[in-house]
Amino acid sequence: MDKKWVSGAGVVVLFILLSYLFIGFAHHSARMGNIVKELSGQPSQDKPGYHIVLIEQERYHPYWEMVEKGAAEAAAKYGIEIEFTGPVRNNMEEQISLLEKAIAAQADAIIVQGLNDEKFTPVIDKAVNRGIPVITIDTDAPASRRLAYVGTDNVAAGEALGRMVVKTTGGKGKIGVIIGSELAKNQLQRLDGLKNIVKDYSGMEIVDVRSSNISHMEAIQQAADMLRYHPEIDVMVGTSSTDALGVLQASRSLKRGPLTIIGFDNQAETLDAISRGAITATVAQQPYLMGNMAVRLLYDYFNGAELQPRYYTGVKVLDKINVQEGESL
Numbered sequence: 001m002d003k004k005w006v007s008g009a010g011v012v013v014l015f016i017l018l019s020y021l022f023i024g025f026a027h028h029s030a031r032m033g034n035i036v037k038e039l040s041g042q043p044s045q046d047k048p049g050y051h052i053v054l055i056e057q058e059r060y061h062p063y064w065e066m067v068e069k070g071a072a073e074a075a076a077k078y079g080i081e082i083e084f085t086g087p088v089r090n091n092m093e094e095q096i097s098l099l100e101k102a103i104a105a106q107a108d109a110i111i112v113q114g115l116n117d118e119k120f121t122p123v124i125d126k127a128v129n130r131g132i133p134v135i136t137i138d139t140d141a142p143a144s145r146r147l148a149y150v151g152t153d154n155v156a157a158g159e160a161l162g163r164m165v166v167k168t169t170g171g172k173g174k175i176g177v178i179i180g181s182e183l184a185k186n187q188l189q190r191l192d193g194l195k196n197i198v199k200d201y202s203g204m205e206i207v208d209v210r211s212s213n214i215s216h217m218e219a220i221q222q223a224a225d226m227l228r229y230h231p232e233i234d235v236m237v238g239t240s241s242t243d244a245l246g247v248l249q250a251s252r253s254l255k256r257g258p259l260t261i262i263g264f265d266n267q268a269e270t271l272d273a274i275s276r277g278a279i280t281a282t283v284a285q286q287p288y289l290m291g292n293m294a295v296r297l298l299y300d301y302f303n304g305a306e307l308q309p310r311y312y313t314g315v316k317v318l319d320k321i322n323v324q325e326g327e328s329l
Contacts, residue, residue: 056086070291114141114187140185158193172203180240219246266326
């Protein structure tokens, strides 16, 4: 009986030993496999699958489609699940509602604009207080507890608009401005940057500022009303992607004479108009880089990296000479 017990115990011990060795071997093999994948640029399988929500200002808008493209490619590279959402038409309250939903759904991270400090900062802080890191994109919310900002230095971008106005007019002209929104901080910052340059030239004056609400049709209407009311305007500046094209269409319908038009962003129609000489220039952002960098920074953060407060993606002034460069931004 004792011999049988000893023999049985020996089998059990041997089984446990072999199982331990097998598990160790399997773990080592999986670890080696993950290392090989990481070296080849693929995500490691033993890392958790993170779920990120990116809230856009307006779904299916060409600008935000480029942000999506950059974010999606980074997410695929790092094995991150990314969800894109946003209002079909520019609506700040709906953006706030979608931000609240992402918090309630306990997303692993959120990427969102900080369009208005009063409205966005408390909700961003709510997310962070619940352990959800937030990266602001395109427009910052510096007073919030956001992890980092990725996007344009909007005051500097407005100054680039101003310098282009000076270059094309010799520092003289009556200026009309169409901004994307009177409530969006990025639009107001671009307007401030433009004013910073204009104020240094006595021959230049901003005579009117109106909002398009990020709408092509509204940009046409506001530009037409402005040009009727201020026939002295000879320069029109747009601070969002639909504005310059709206100004162009309005000026044609009114059969306005020579008018310098300077826009923002690199929509295909804007680049084509610059090639034809209908629009003088545009200040182009880098939406693909914004989306890509925001996801990449979150991946780094998930893996223990400490991020800087701001990552400016830069702008590029495009005119007839270098307009083709806008297609790759």
